[in-house]
Amino acid sequence: MMPGPMNEDIRQLLVLQDRDAKASRLEAELESIDPEREKTGRDSLQAQQLLEQVKQDHMQLEVRRKDLENEVESRKEQIRKYSQQQLETKKNEEYQALGREIDHTRQAISEIEDRELELMEQQDAFKTKLADAERAAEEAKASEATTLSNLDEREKNIERELDELDDGRGEIVTTINKKTFAHYERLLDSKEGRVIVGIDHGSCGGCHMKLQTQEIVNAKSGREMATCTNCGRLIYYTREMVMADELD
Ligand SMILES: [Zn+2]
Numbered sequence: 001m002m003p004g005p006m007n008e009d010i011r012q013l014l015v016l017q018d019r020d021a022k023a024s025r026l027e028a029e030l031e032s033i034d035p036e037r038e039k040t041g042r043d044s045l046q047a048q049q050l051l052e053q054v055k056q057d058h059m060q061l062e063v064r065r066k067d068l069e070n071e072v073e074s075r076k077e078q079i080r081k082y083s084q085q086q087l088e089t090k091k092n093e094e095y096q097a098l099g100r101e102i103d104h105t106r107q108a109i110s111e112i113e114d115r116e117l118e119l120m121e122q123q124d125a126f127k128t129k130l131a132d133a134e135r136a137a138e139e140a141k142a143s144e145a146t147t148l149s150n151l152d153e154r155e156k157n158i159e160r161e162l163d164e165l166d167d168g169r170g171e172i173v174t175t176i177n178k179k180t181f182a183h184y185e186r187l188l189d190s191k192e193g194r195v196i197v198g199i200d201h202g203s204c205g206g207c208h209m210k211l212q213t214q215e216i217v218n219a220k221s222g223r224e225m226a227t228c229t230n231c232g233r234l235i236y237y238t239r240e241m242v243m244a245d246e247l248d
Contacts, residue, residue, distance in 0.1 A: 007222040008175070009176050009177050009180050009225075010196065010222070010234070010236040012172055012175050012176050013176060013180065013181075013184055013195075013196045013234065014196060014236075015172055016169070016172050016173065016176070016184070017184075017193065017194070017195060017196055019165050019168065019169060019172070020169075020188065020193060021193045022165060023162060023165045023166070024193055026158050026161055026162050026165070027162070029154075029158055030155065030158050030159070030162070033151050033154065033155050033158075036147070036151055037147075037148060037151055040143065040144045040147040040148065040151075041144060043140055043143070043144070044137075044140040044141050044143070044144040046140075047133075047136045047137040047139075047140035047141075048137050048140070048141075050133055050136070050137070051133040051134060051136070051137040054126070054129055054130050054133040055130065055133075057126070058123070058126050058130055061119055061122055061123050061126065062123070064119055065116060065119045065120065065123070068112050068113075068115055068116045068119065069116065071112055072109050072112050072113060072116070075105050075108055075109050075112070076109065078105050079102050079105050079106065082098045082101050082102045082105070083098075083102065085098050086098045086099065086102075177225075179225070180225050180234070183195075183225070183227075183232075183234065184196065184234065187232060187233065191206065191231070191233060194206055194233070195233055195234060196233065196234040196235075196236060197228075197233050197234070197235060197236075198235070198236060198237070198238065199211065199216060199219060199235055199236070199237050202216065204228035204230060204231060204233060204235060205233075205235070206228065206231055206233040207228060207230050207231035207233070209228065209230040209231070211228060211229075211235065212229055215227065215228065215229065215235060216237070219235050219236055219237040220237045222237070
């Protein structure tokens with residue numbers, strides 16, 4: 001079989017299709033970069049917010065402990081007043097009553113101090129939690145910085161590759177028959193980058209429908225633009241393809 005001008009078109013179209021597929025993969029990758037940037041920012045922010053929450057919880061425990069401390073102080077002051085009153089009174093009954101008040105207040109102090117101890121234990125347990133949250137927030141921040149710089153680099157590389165692909169495209173396009181190229185461009189989006197396909201056991205390599213004999217003859221001759229009458233894709237033939245059952 002003589003290689004006609006169509007064969008060269010097909011060869012160039014296959015090169016073009018390969019480049020376009022690569023470009024479309026790169027574009028998809030490029031589009032995934034911003035969501036990745038946002039994700040790493042969200043992760044870092046979340047770790048930061050968790051740390052702030054733990055800090056606040058820790059502070060609240062401290063506030064409650066301080067309140068109890070103040071309460072103990074005011075009760076001690078109360079006891080000092082009762083003791084002073086005891087010294088000043090001449091009445092035995094009043095002296096006894098003040099003594100009971102002092103006992104009650106001491107009892108109350110002891111209960112408050114127990115609660116204070118419990119709070120301090122909780123605070124101790126919180127120290128581990130706080131340290132963990134601090135470490136997690138730091139790690140998330142470091143990871144965010146690394147991820148962002150990696151993404152920047154990836155973005156730059158992809159953009160450069162896309163530029164290179166774009167630069168070479170025009171040159172290939174000029175070598176292709178205008179009508180054939182227009183057909184290719186028209187189908188590029190709807191066929192998801194697979195516009196030119198091989199013949200597979202007498203069927204279209206794109207939609208897998210049985211091809212009409214005339215189209216197979218056209219593809220084999222390489223003189224005309226052969227298309228699948230079902231899906232419209234450009235079809236081509238090479239010697240390596242199985243042709244045994246494609247012609248009656
Ligand atoms: Zn088809």
